[in-house]
Amino acid sequence: MPTGDENVGNKNLFFRFYDGLYALIDGPVTLFREKFVEPAQSGNKLYYYHRRYRRVPSIDECEVGDPICYYEANEQFRRDKHVEDNILSILRQRRLECEHYHRYDADKYCEKVKQDYLTAETNWFTKYGDIGPKLDVRAAYMKQKHRLIWERRHGPVGSGMKSSVTVEH
């Protein structure tokens, strides 16, 4: 990769030398692409799009004996999980890049990025973690239900279990 910004003036000699070496290989390739390839392709240009999926009823809006509603809710759950996995991955990359860039000053500059990542990771784990191999929408729904009941009986997660619990109705 060429050294940093093209618009920075007064690059030092080493940066200019390195840019020259890079241009030795990149120059002919870019020239070939801009002179021959782009005009040949600009006649009938192909486009591609990203899929947009409609929202379907989620698992809590499905009847008990309705397997089709369950199938659609499960597919939507898997798509959403893919999205959330990648969001978490992007936040993780940001934190790693920040820490790598600032190295020994990371404590000073990277606090917000780190907190963002840690909250996202906690939320991801609350929603999807520790379910096991049969990770489908029903398992995640039941996990949420059990967590809410536990929180109702014992207080927020992480504050310990109460010793005796009277069954509430």
Add this chain to the structure above:
Amino acid sequence: MVGMSVLRVAAGFAARLNPFKQGFSNGRLLTRTTPKTESAAVRYGSHGKQMFVFKPSDYYDRRFLHLLRYYILLTGIPVAAIITYINVFIGEAELAEIPENYVPEHWEYYKHPITRWIARNLYDPPEKNYEKMMALIEIESEKAEMRRTQMDVRKLMREKGDGPWYHYETMDKSLIDYSPKSTPDN
């Protein structure tokens, strides 16, 4: 010392016996070393003396490598040429926003032209797969429900006996012939 003088005399004697046969150059046997062929200025027009080199046959190895290259390149070169042509002259698709009131075809969601061609001509659209799966689920769930209902109906009809199943026809009572048992002494 003495041996050398004896040999020298013998060499001189041999030279006198056969004056034209120059062994090593007459009279100075054992003092002159073998002249090396490289140090002597001999120039050949060819590659020197031809040697018959003994080595194991490399016919099979060379034949194998030749056939390997032949069969790999037989399809490799056309495939490489076609893919290069497609990548240079047709090129990959560019990402764009979906225009208003336009529903893209299912192959227009892929980038590379060959992938698009395969999706267009060889594969079913993913929507069709989704609907096929849901149709299968629907059929199987209806079958399961019917089987469950049939099981319940069978259980109840056997228990209660008032339904059309488990209803066995008996003979008409007026057809019974009581004559064998009508008198006590038969």
